[in-house]
Amino acid sequence: MKKADIVEFYARLAADNPHPETELNYTNPYTLLVAVALSAQSTDIGVNRATRLLFEEVDTPEKMVALGEEGLKRHIKTIGLFNTKAKNVIALSQKLIADYGGEVPRNRDALETLPGVGRKTANVVMNTAFGAETFAVDTHIFRVCNRTGLAPGKTVLAVELKLDKATPQPFRLHAHHWLILHGRYVCKARTPECWRCVVRDLCAFKPKTPAPRQRGSSEES
Incomplete structure (x- = not known):
């Protein structure tokens, strides 16, 4: 062209x-990161349905770790690959606490160190949460x-x-x-x-x- x-x-x-805006529901950079991680091979509608109650209860890595993997599974069991995704979300939450003070990093290299976060997810978070031209x-x-x-x-x-x-x-x-x-x-x-x-x-x-x-x-x- x-x-x-x-x-x-x-x-x-x-x-x-x-x-234009993302069709994923979120309340802050952390819940956006979780929503995007959950959306792989799933529809935004399905993810929003699963996270509606989850994000009322959980909006920080600390709260997610406290909820635990089994607790998270109960919320997202309607989403494809929910077992693997639950494991990754708990692991990335733990890493955010340990390595980034519980804050979502703003650069791609750091985001890609998080479990279950690839280049596409990192680009979405950088663009939607932080206004990067990705x-x-x-x-x-x-x-x-x-x-x-x-x-x-x-x-x-x-x-x-x-x-x-x-x-x-x-x-x-x-x-x-x-x-x-x-x-x-x-x-x-x-x-x-x-x-x-x-x-x-x-x-x-x-x-x-x-x-x-x-x-x-x-x-x-």
Whole structure:
């Protein structure tokens, strides 16, 4: 995608959604970190359902350690891989207390030392909690970047690095949220809803998906 088209691409997403936010519920950087760690291979809706009561009771690493692994499991048992996630959340909480005074660190290297925290989780926390211009590439963003031609790459890291290089100001802070929401609700995996996409004329994907009525008409003919 050409530079001018990239600017227009983001400008349209920004106009359509001026203040994008994560759909995970959280109350502070720690609960955000926990929510993101729990969201791997799970939906945000499912995580929010599991953490609604949890975060009323637990909002610090100290409280999480006091709750314990079994207590945490009772809250998150509806989430996929909940046994492993519970173990990691307790372990990362212990490490936050031991190494960081109970505070969530603001840099990627430190965040990635925490159990169960990879580069994507670290990028989400840095961006959402601390306002860093990071690009957390999940399956939605990976798909959108490759499908549209915005930042194609064979690996998640390749897409992230291309996004970092290609995304200009003033769009860098919210870029990851615009892209994930676009992938989740418009540029869907099985059938992208091109007929209602605000950037369809800038997108490399072909053929564009017609509106449902048009698809039905063509099938009937």
